Amino acid sequence: MSAATVSRAELAHRARAFPAAxxxxxxxxxxxxGLLVVIWGLIGGHPARIWQSWHFxxxxxxxxxxxxxxxxxxxxxxxGHWSGVVIRLAExxxxxxxxxxxxxxxxxxxxxxxxxxxxxxxxxxxxWLTTKWFFVRNTAVFALLAWLTWRFVRADxxxxxxxxxxxxxxxxxxKEKTAIxxxxxxxxxxxxxxxxxxxxxxxxxxxxxxxxxxxxxxYFMGSFLAALMATAVFAIAMRRRMGLGALYSARQQHDLGxxxxxxxxxxxxxxxxxxxxxxxxxxxxxxxxxxxxxxxPWRPVGTxxxxxxxxxxxxxxxxxxxKQYAPTMVGFALVSLVGIWLERYLEVVPSINGGAGPxxxxxxxxxxALFGGLYLLSIAWFAARRPMLSPRLAxxxxxxxxx
Numbered sequence: 001m002s003a004a005t006v007s008r009a010e011l012a013h014r015a016r017a018f019p020a021a022x023x024x025x026x027x028x029x030x031x032x033x034g035l036l037v038v039i040w041g042l043i044g045g046h047p048a049r050i051w052q053s054w055h056f057x058x059x060x061x062x063x064x065x066x067x068x069x070x071x072x073x074x075x076x077x078x079x080g081h082w083s084g085v086v087i088r089l090a091e092x093x094x095x096x097x098x099x100x101x102x103x104x105x106x107x108x109x110x111x112x113x114x115x116x117x118x119x120x121x122x123x124x125x126x127x128w129l130t131t132k133w134f135f136v137r138n139t140a141v142f143a144l145l146a147w148l149t150w151r152f153v154r155a156d157x158x159x160x161x162x163x164x165x166x167x168x169x170x171x172x173x174x175k176e177k178t179a180i181x182x183x184x185x186x187x188x189x190x191x192x193x194x195x196x197x198x199x200x201x202x203x204x205x206x207x208x209x210x211x212x213x214x215x216x217x218x219y220f221m222g223s224f225l226a227a228l229m230a231t232a233v234f235a236i237a238m239r240r241r242m243g244l245g246a247l248y249s250a251r252q253q254h255d256l257g258x259x260x261x262x263x264x265x266x267x268x269x270x271x272x273x274x275x276x277x278x279x280x281x282x283x284x285x286x287x288x289x290x291x292x293x294x295x296x297p298w299r300p301v302g303t304x305x306x307x308x309x310x311x312x313x314x315x316x317x318x319x320x321x322x323k324q325y326a327p328t329m330v331g332f333a334l335v336s337l338v339g340i341w342l343e344r345y346l347e348v349v350p351s352i353n354g355g356a357g358p359x360x361x362x363x364x365x366x367x368x369a370l371f372g373g374l375y376l377l378s379i380a381w382f383a384a385r386r387p388m389l390s391p392r393l394a395x396x397x398x399x400x401x402x403x
Contacts, residue, residue: 006246008169011394015088015164015387017242024380030373037366046363048353051110053367056348058103059202060341061371062142063195063223064230065096065378069149070191071227073184076156082255084397085248086235087156088388090227094153096378097146103371104142108135116206116352129205138201141194148190152183160387169392195220206351210289212278218270225263225309226340229333232256236326238388247394250324251401257323260333264317268310293346297357301346308339341368 041050072090075083112118117129127133159172196216204215212218235256239248278286294302313336322328345360382388 006398008391008395009167011247011389011391012164012167012387014243014247014394015160015389015391018238018383018388019241020380020383022241023376023383027373027376027378027380030369031377032373034366034368034370034373037362038370041363041366047110048113049359049361049363050367051107051113052349052352053364054103054110055107055114055202055352056344057367057371058100058107059198059219059348060226060344061096061375062100062103063219064226065093065100065375066145066149066191066195067220067223067225067227068093068231069097069153070188070224071231072156073152073187076181076184077188081396081400082252084390084393084395085244085252086231086256087393088386088390089234089238090231091153091156092379092382092386092388093227093375094149094378095382096375097142097149099374099378101139101142101146103374105135105139114206114352116208120208134201138198141197145187145190145194148183148187152180152187155180155183157386157390159392160390163391164387172392192217192220195223203347206348207289211286212274212289214270214274214277218267218274221263221270222267222309222340222343225260225267226337228256228260228263229336229340232260232333233330233337236330239326242389244389247389247398249401252397253326253329254320254323257317257329260313260336261317261323264310264313264336268314271306271310289351292350298346298350301342301358305339305343305346308335309343310339312336312339 038050038054041047068090072083072087074080075087107114111131115134118131155176159170159176162170196219199216199219203219204210204212232253235244235248236253239245275290278290281287292298313332316322316328316332316335322332345358345364349358
């Protein structure tokens, strides 16, 4: 069956073909394994590494989930008709944004192992870094973003839910389209502002007196890059399981691959923009953060981040064919995701591990499995209650590809 002959009814059928049970089972397995490691670490003498791993994984997975929904919002705002087949796969991360609020609040129990300013007060910032106000404002940021996320996703999915319930295509009014675009714009702005603040509070505050005005943008754009790479992997993985072979075309994959490539270059631009100003200013309160991570025992990790996030994906995705060929697209996207995960580790752990060198072992991998399992469970929960393919948006994409 070619894309040109796919009916609206067939698209509605594909919308229910997501393997929610299999994803849920994998999620339960990873979550259970991760919980065992966390319990073992907390009672077995490794609480510091468990909580440090919890923090950098929170930064990675929260950014990935929020960035994925923001990716869908950008397509609404920019009228990106090419993304009609994959947009629900990005929005499926919405439930995890609610879970992030709980995961962050749980850091109250491990705060002595994470937030160095508890032991080394910062009179220069006064009341800003006090436990109560710190957790209240950042919980509020996560909660507000979760609410805005669900408001946008509910509005965008509502027409598809009506269509699947009535088994017939229903028109979407201009008023409803305008409301969806408005919610998308608000979410994008809130993401940029909220994750800028979170970057300052959850990363920059860990390094005593380190200041970088650009870090907030670097954090939220890195999260957006991770979301692009994860969506590319997700779409290719679901192509066969959901029967999207004739729907998710090489042209669409190429479009997504170009975004992955473009934001890989933008990540390098932002990193260089920070590095150049810090190097040129040569101020000790700025240079120590970079120097500590690019020389000495942390140098291999810093080098790996640069290679995994920029050099390898840049070279690999430079041409057209690697973007269109599924194995290479998946391979380079996974390399980038590992690099961004390692970047979060590099940003957080050297600031709070008391001068120790890098150590990636069972505590770090176990907490990662826990967060990854919860992420899969969130997607499975969404898929069991919402269509994972939009018949109207997919039909629009396929129609435009014929012209």
